[in-house]
Amino acid sequence: MTSMLRVLRVVVVLGLAATVAGLLVVLGQAFAETRADPSLSLEDGYWIGRLPWTAVGTILVVAGTNVTLVAGTAASLIVGGWVRRVLALLPAAAGLAWWLGALIFLVGVGGCPGCAPAQPDPFTMAYSLPDATFLLLVLPAALAGVLGLLPRRSRA
Numbered sequence: 778m779t780s781m782l783r784v785l786r787v788v789v790v791l792g793l794a795a796t797v798a799g800l801l802v803v804l805g806q807a808f809a810e811t812r813a814d815p816s817l818s819l820e821d822g823y824w825i826g827r828l829p830w831t832a833v834g835t836i837l838v839v840a841g842t843n844v845t846l847v848a849g850t851a852a853s854l855i856v857g858g859w860v861r862r863v864l865a866l867l868p869a870a871a872g873l874a875w876w877l878g879a880l881i882f883l884v885g886v887g888g889c890p891g892c893a894p895a896q897p898d899p900f901t902m903a904y905s906l907p908d909a910t911f912l913l914l915v916l917p918a919a920l921a922g923v924l925g926l927l928p929r930r931s932r933a
Contacts, residue, residue: 785852785855786848790926792845793922796915798841799839803838805830806823806831807819807820810822810825810827832900836900842914846914849921850924853865853927865925867917868917871917878902879902
């Protein structure tokens with residue numbers, strides 16, 4: 778079980794690194810837009826969304842947060858006491874809510890008459906709803922990562 782825990786913790790760190798890298802790419806792209814046109818705000822730069830950087834950043838954020846959520850929750854469930862186990866399920870539930878929105882509720886939104894039905898696209902949802910992504914995916918992943926990296930509580 779100790780080697781499994783080590784692997785999970787390495788995966789948590791890699792997931793957190795991918796998440797941070799994705800956030801930096803998206804913010805860097807938005808900042809580059811504001812440097813090119815000083816009349817733009819950082820939010821304006823974000824909504825310009827130049828390719829490929831916005832897509833790369835969004836993919837890194839979605840992938841990194843999901844890896845962190847799964848590995849951090851698993852590590853917490855393995856080594857945690859009952860409090861840590863309950864706390865670990867909260868970020869997992871938030872991530873599940875985000876995925877339900879991405880895969881179920883947004884199917885068929887938009888589109889045109891006569892067009893093929895829209896397919897669920899979590900990356901488009903992550904870009905289009907950054908507030909929801911941050912609240913339901915990024916912050917819970919950070920919490921799951923911290924809980925998964927906490928040392929095992931020793932019994933005195």
